[in-house]
Each structure stands twice: as structure tokens, then as C-alpha cells.
Amino acid sequence: METQWITELPHANMDKRPRKRPRLTWDMPPPIPPPKVIPPIYCGQEFVNVAVSNYAYSALNYKGHPRNGSPPRRNDDKDGHYVFAVGENLTPRYLILSKMGEGTFGQVLECLDDETKELVAIKIVRSIHKYREAAMIEIDVLQKLAKHDISGTRCVQIRNWFDYRNHICIVFEKLGPSLYDFLRKNSYRSFPIDLVREIGRQLLESVAFMHDLRLIHTDLKPENILLVSSEYIKVPDYKFLSRSTKEGSYYKNLPKSSAIKLIDFGSTTFEHQDHTYVVSTRHYRAPEVILGLGWNYPCDLWSVGCILLELCSGEALFQTHENLEHLAMMERVLGPLPHHMVIRADRHAEKYFRRGTRLDWPDGAASRESMRAVWKLPRLQNLVMQHVDHSAGDIIDLLQGLLRYEPAERLKAREALRHPFFTRDSRRCGYSL
Known part of the structure; x- marks a missing residue:
């Protein structure tokens, strides 16, 4: 069994700290301890x-x-x-x-x-x-x-x-690699749907746990979700079996365990704190954040939807670095933005719309390359069907609930956990390879 991989951005939980942080005399060398053997x-x-x-x-x-x-x-x-x-x-x-x-x-x-x-x-x-x-x-x-x-x-x-x-x-x-690192080192090959189900369940449980404590993570992304173990196995990649199998690239790696943990709480916000600034890494940023409408717990659920779709396809859903292009991608995949959200957009977001109602696209596109990046995106249902064999209907319905434009209509974490994608096969106790 191969056991490679190095984690990149770990984090964790700890002892109670004092109210005041005294300077500690770290430079005083202690007595030399007896010989010891350090494990491999x-x-x-x-x-x-x-x-x-x-x-x-x-x-x-x-x-x-x-x-x-x-x-x-x-x-x-x-x-x-x-x-x-x-x-x-x-x-x-x-x-x-x-x-x-x-x-x-x-x-x-x-x-x-x-x-x-x-x-x-x-x-x-x-x-x-x-x-x-x-x-x-x-x-x-x-x-x-x-x-x-x-x-x-x-x-x-x-x-x-x-x-x-x-x-x-x-x-x-010390944990294993992030989901992003696993995907990257695996040539961005998608995860089996049963593994997506187990990771999604744990992710939503962790988000629900944080929301119960009135905490909003605000930066959920594959880089901030770590596998607990670094161990993996190599399996045939059936999408390539019809071709020559001389190269190892026709095999893909899968985690030996589906256990995950959330990391990076440097941007985590309490419910009562200011929610007017921009949050989330670009690809996983909710529409209400881009439009300057304020944000709350639902912004985490939008990020979860983007993450689950990325695990299914192997690639980030919205690969963009610019707000207008990002909104155009959303409309391409999910349909038009609701009028009531558009007319409430703050002064920084008004410039993305013509006469305050319709997205200024493609007229406002920065380049032809940007236009092509939007046009090549399929609708949500088609995108899922390209990568998922069984359970496609259930995960499409779940994603439609997580990626609703209106934050108040978006599924909450505990509501998502009750979705048929997780509950339909109650006999399933873990993903199998």
C-alpha cells in the first residue's frame, strides 16, 4: 500500500490560554534528556x-x-x-x-x-x-x-x-492532505459519487456544528478541508480503460479513508459581528457577497455546494478572478439572478448591470477569452450528468438547494443533511471502492 502525500495548511484545537500572555524563557536550555529513538x-x-x-x-x-x-x-x-x-x-x-x-x-x-x-x-x-x-x-x-x-x-x-x-x-x-492537494496530485480526477456523499455528509455536519455555536466559517474551500489520513490506494480509472493502459496515468488514487476535518478559522466570524466586508475565496463566494447585500450563515452553504460539485467534476465550478465574469458564470450555470437582488445591489456592484436590471454581459466582458470561459459552461444538470452515473438526480436536487441565489431560500446545513442524497440508502455505512 502506498502512503505518500504531504499536508500543506493544517490547523487545530488547544488548551485554555491565560488572559495575559507572558513572555516565556524559551532560550533557557533544559537538562540533556536520556537517549531516545525517534520514530520513522x-x-x-x-x-x-x-x-x-x-x-x-x-x-x-x-x-x-x-x-x-x-x-x-x-x-x-x-x-x-x-x-x-x-x-x-x-x-x-x-x-x-x-x-x-x-x-x-x-x-x-x-x-x-x-x-x-x-x-x-x-x-x-x-x-x-x-x-x-x-x-x-x-x-x-x-x-x-x-x-x-x-x-x-x-x-x-x-x-x-x-x-x-x-x-x-x-x-x-498533524493531518493528511487537503482535498485540493489530493485532487491536484491526482491530475484533477473526480471522486466517486459515494465518496462525495461521505465527504459531503461530514462537511455539512461540521458546518451545522459551527452554525449551532453561532459561528460562520466564511472561507470554506477544498484547501481548508483535510483528509485525516494520508493513505491512499490506486485503482483503475475506467474513463481511460478503452484506451492504451501503458502509462500509470490510467490509474487514479483514492483516499483509503473518507474521514475529513475542517481547518483555517482565521476568517471565522461570530454572528453578532460586522458582516459588511467581503468574505470567502473567489471561486466559493456567494452572490450576496459580490452584490454587497450583506451575508450570514447561508454564505457557507453556497461554498459547500461549489465544493461538492468540484469533487464530482474534479475542477472548480467558477474559475474566475473578476466579479462581472463571475456573475455571468452563475447565470450560465444556474439561470438569471433574481430581480429583487439586482436592484438592491450596492454602489460597487451597480456597474455590473445595464439600467440597473440586466447583467452587462457579454458587452462588459474584459476579453474574448473571458466570453469563451463563460460560454463553455453547461447548465448545472448537464454538468453533473457528465461526471455522475448513479445518484445524479439526488445530487442535482441537493446542489440546486445549496446554490439558490436568495440566501433565505438556500438549504440550511441540517436541512441538507436530511436530503435524499444522504438518506435514500439508509443501509449505506460508508463508501466502498
Whole structure:
């Protein structure tokens, strides 16, 4: 069984933090512990057996700084990112093994927790005030989620947090790859409908859990949904079996387990907070956000609909980077925008419509390429039928409920969980390969 893949953007839940955050004396080296054996670590396709003695373990550390001590101080890079070297420590407790990912917030490192002997993912936030403040808000959200998610099955678990050399560091359990990374490394091949069903069920359960706590994620996307396990199996891709099978590309990978967890709560918003700004990553942004009509819980359900369709097809539904083109794509796939929403659009969105009623398309298109990108999109039903064999009728109906323009008419998370797509075959207990 092959077990590759590296996760990229992990996150998690953690201990209660004090009201005030004291500076911790991380640079005081502790006594040298007895020899230990560090378990094997898989890194991509490489198998690494790390350290079987104090000497070998210390050799991993940065240029002879004390065993389990912090490295010499370095200046952050020009963007405020923490500068590190693989093999040195992040505080005396965490040994840096690899870099897992990077984003606008900072970077994520794979580390070994010297106390628990557990592999963890540590999010190191840039030493810039607005990102530090956002990180503290995320910690508050993570702790609220952890308090209520007793089983720890819905959202990534936070293990710890600390302020290190002006960087907020959040320690998470280490999970598998994101759904986006799995699709990308699998040449954007779609998932079987039964796997989409199991992932969709868990995703909606997690969203319902957050909404019950009066929290809105606001940034649901395949990058922020992680498989719990990195293990996968290789199966024939039947769409290619009629052709030559000399190349391995005629096989595709499928996760060995369908278990997932939500991550990245840096944009999560409480119900009572301001909801006037723009939220969500472009491809998964709801129409009410683009039109400036305000947003609430339903914006998460629009994102869920886009994600489920992407898992069915292998590609993002609305691959665009511009508002007018995005709205034109919506109308191409889902039909015209409701008149009552158009006339309420804010002053920033008015320019997308002619005489305030009809979308200014294709006249307002930025290019012929943009026009072609819209024209090539099929209607929702046809798009699903291209990729789904059985259960097509049920998932089309579910998607039509999740992708309703009017937020008040959109399915709620718990309503979606009662949809026949999830309940029709009550005997099904998991996806089978």
C-alpha cells in the first residue's frame, strides 16, 4: 500500500490560554534528556529514519546550539516571516522536520513534539500586528470549537499555542492532505459519487456544528478541508480503460479513508459581528457577497455546494478572478439572478448591470477569452450528468438547494443533511471502492 502525500495548511484545537500572555524563557536550555529513538517519518516518497542517539539527534540541530535549545536569533524576512532551518528547534520542545506550506498568514511547519513524541503541524504567524491579532481571534474560535467538539471529529484539534520571538505559533494535530492537494496530485480526477456523499455528509455536519455555536466559517474551500489520513490506494480509472493502459496515468488514487476535518478559522466570524466586508475565496463566494447585500450563515452553504460539485467534476465550478465574469458564470450555470437582488445591489456592484436590471454581459466582458470561459459552461444538470452515473438526480436536487441565489431560500446545513442524497440508502455505512 502506498502512503505518500504531504499536508500543506493544517490547523487545530488547544488548551485554555491565560488572559495575559507572558513572555516565556524559551532560550533557557533544559537538562540533556536520556537517549531516545525517534520514530520513522514519511516525507513525500522519502523514508527518513531520524536519530537513534543523543549525538545523532543533536546533529540535526542548528550548528551546535544546545541540545533541545532554541537557535540563535535571526531577523525575520522582509515580509515578517519567521526564518528557520530544518533540524533546529522551535522552542526547546519542538524539532523542525519540514515545511508544509505557506500563506498570507505565515507558514506551517511539521515538527516533532519532544514531550508527547507526536508529529504536529505548527502555524507560525507573521510578526505583523494585523496577522497577530487575527491569530489570537483564531485561537479563541479554536478553543470554543474544542470545548464543544468532544469527539474531536469535526474540526482540526489545537494542541498548544505560544508567542515566540514576536510570532504567534499555533500547534495542531498533524493531518493528511487537503482535498485540493489530493485532487491536484491526482491530475484533477473526480471522486466517486459515494465518496462525495461521505465527504459531503461530514462537511455539512461540521458546518451545522459551527452554525449551532453561532459561528460562520466564511472561507470554506477544498484547501481548508483535510483528509485525516494520508493513505491512499490506486485503482483503475475506467474513463481511460478503452484506451492504451501503458502509462500509470490510467490509474487514479483514492483516499483509503473518507474521514475529513475542517481547518483555517482565521476568517471565522461570530454572528453578532460586522458582516459588511467581503468574505470567502473567489471561486466559493456567494452572490450576496459580490452584490454587497450583506451575508450570514447561508454564505457557507453556497461554498459547500461549489465544493461538492468540484469533487464530482474534479475542477472548480467558477474559475474566475473578476466579479462581472463571475456573475455571468452563475447565470450560465444556474439561470438569471433574481430581480429583487439586482436592484438592491450596492454602489460597487451597480456597474455590473445595464439600467440597473440586466447583467452587462457579454458587452462588459474584459476579453474574448473571458466570453469563451463563460460560454463553455453547461447548465448545472448537464454538468453533473457528465461526471455522475448513479445518484445524479439526488445530487442535482441537493446542489440546486445549496446554490439558490436568495440566501433565505438556500438549504440550511441540517436541512441538507436530511436530503435524499444522504438518506435514500439508509443501509449505506460508508463508501466502498
